[in-house]
Amino acid sequence: MSETAPTRFGIMTAPSQVDYQDVLRVWREADTIPEIEHAWLFDHLLPIFGDLDGPVYEGWSLLSALAAQTRRLRLGLLVTSNRFRPPAMLAKIAATVDIVSGGRLDFGIGVGSRPSHPLARREYEAHGLPFHDTAHAVGSLAEACAMIKRLWTSDRPFDFDGTYHQLTGAFGNPKPLQRPHPPILIGGRAAATLRVVAEHADLWNIPGGDIDDVIRRSALLDRYCTEIGRDPASITRSIHLPVSYDQPGATRNAIGEAIDAGFRHIVLGVPSPYPENVARWVADELITPSAQA
Numbered sequence: 102m103s104e105t106a107p108t109r110f111g112i113m114t115a116p117s118q119v120d121y122q123d124v125l126r127v128w129r130e131a132d133t134i135p136e137i138e139h140a141w142l143f144d145h146l147l148p149i150f151g152d153l154d155g156p157v158y159e160g161w162s163l164l165s166a167l168a169a170q171t172r173r174l175r176l177g178l179l180v181t182s183n184r185f186r187p188p189a190m191l192a193k194i195a196a197t198v199d200i201v202s203g204g205r206l207d208f209g210i211g212v213g214s215r216p217s218h219p220l221a222r223r224e225y226e227a228h229g230l231p232f233h234d235t236a237h238a239v240g241s242l243a244e245a246c247a248m249i250k251r252l253w254t255s256d257r258p259f260d261f262d263g264t265y266h267q268l269t270g271a272f273g274n275p276k277p278l279q280r281p282h283p284p285i286l287i288g289g290r291a292a293a294t295l296r297v298v299a300e301h302a303d304l305w306n307i308p309g310g311d312i313d314d315v316i317r318r319s320a321l322l323d324r325y326c327t328e329i330g331r332d333p334a335s336i337t338r339s340i341h342l343p344v345s346y347d348q349p350g351a352t353r354n355a356i357g358e359a360i361d362a363g364f365r366h367i368v369l370g371v372p373s374p375y376p377e378n379v380a381r382w383v384a385d386e387l388i389t390p391s392a393q394a
Contacts, residue, residue, distance in 0.1 A: 106365045110388045111139030112380065113179055113341060113370045117148045117157040123375055124163070125170060131380040132171040136388045139175040139207065140167075141368055144182050145214075147224040161194050168202035177207040179306060179341060179368060180288035184213035184230060184238060188245035189271055192252040196277045204278035207304070210246070211288040212238040239293040241265040246285065246301035253282040286339060290318050298336065299325035304366060306339035312358045315340065319363065339366035346376065349386045356391040367391075 112131055114124050124142075131137045144160040147153070160178045168176055181191065191210075199206040212235070214221035225232040233241070244263040251259065252273035261268040277283050286304035287297060295318065298305045305322060307315055323333040340359045345352050356367055369387060371379055 182213035
């Protein structure tokens with residue numbers, strides 16, 4: 102990846118344990134701050150932290166509302182669970198949000214919750230959704246990416262006969278505003294998922310934490326791209342880093358490590374409750390010093 106590629110910073114507001122007006126306030130503020138280029142929600146149907154009976158908003162519905170209330174930010178879900186919605190329905194939802202936003206959608210998708218997560222199955226069982234094993238989830242994701250891109254770009258109805266998904270007379274209309282389609286961001290760290298990233302993604306996102314592991318996963322993605330004849334530099338490396346209001350220096354250090362490792366798409370997770378002018382604080386305390394380092 103180019104050493105001189107610009108670093109693009111954004112924020113993530115988990116739509117859980119908060120009110121809609123709180124999230125809207127932060128996004129409206131961020132929309133006025135040029136240093137913040139993108140904003141994200143997550144995709145869960147029940148809380149995964151805090152009060153397990155507390156509020157959590159459906160991601161795509163909220164994203165569409167925020168798209169209508171902002172003008173500049175690129176936006177998306179970090180990341181959509183491919184287990185929650187049939188891919189053809191998801192393609193329709195995403196195309197609608199891209200149109201509502203005026204062509205600002207970054208389409209984030211992943212396999213869904215890890216089976217090892219202690220709360221992984223809860224939200225599926227509570228909503229009558231199947232929770233298949235990892236091999237099924239990864240295979241389904243690969244087919245979903247192919248189907249969704251075809252629905253966004255095909256000018257004729259088509260059939261799709263896959264292992265995990267079947268469509269008859271499928272056709273997407275209207276198309277997304279972005280051509281050939283919104284950028285696809287795939288999130289994940291497992292080797293099987295990285296093979297899907299190599300084939301389908303424009304951006305790859307990984308949670309931060311162990312920077313050495315992040316670097317190893319990025320190198321593995323490079324290898325998978327080379328194996329299929331794709332330039333590894335064609336996939337933007339994205340990382341999600343948690344923000345500490347009390348220790349901004351630690352967050353700046355994590356940003357610096359990520360940039361040194363070749364990550365040029367930084368998503369800063371801002372925890373709730375959100376202080377007043379939190380987006381301005383993120384820009385002044387985290388983004389500007391990191392960009393100037």
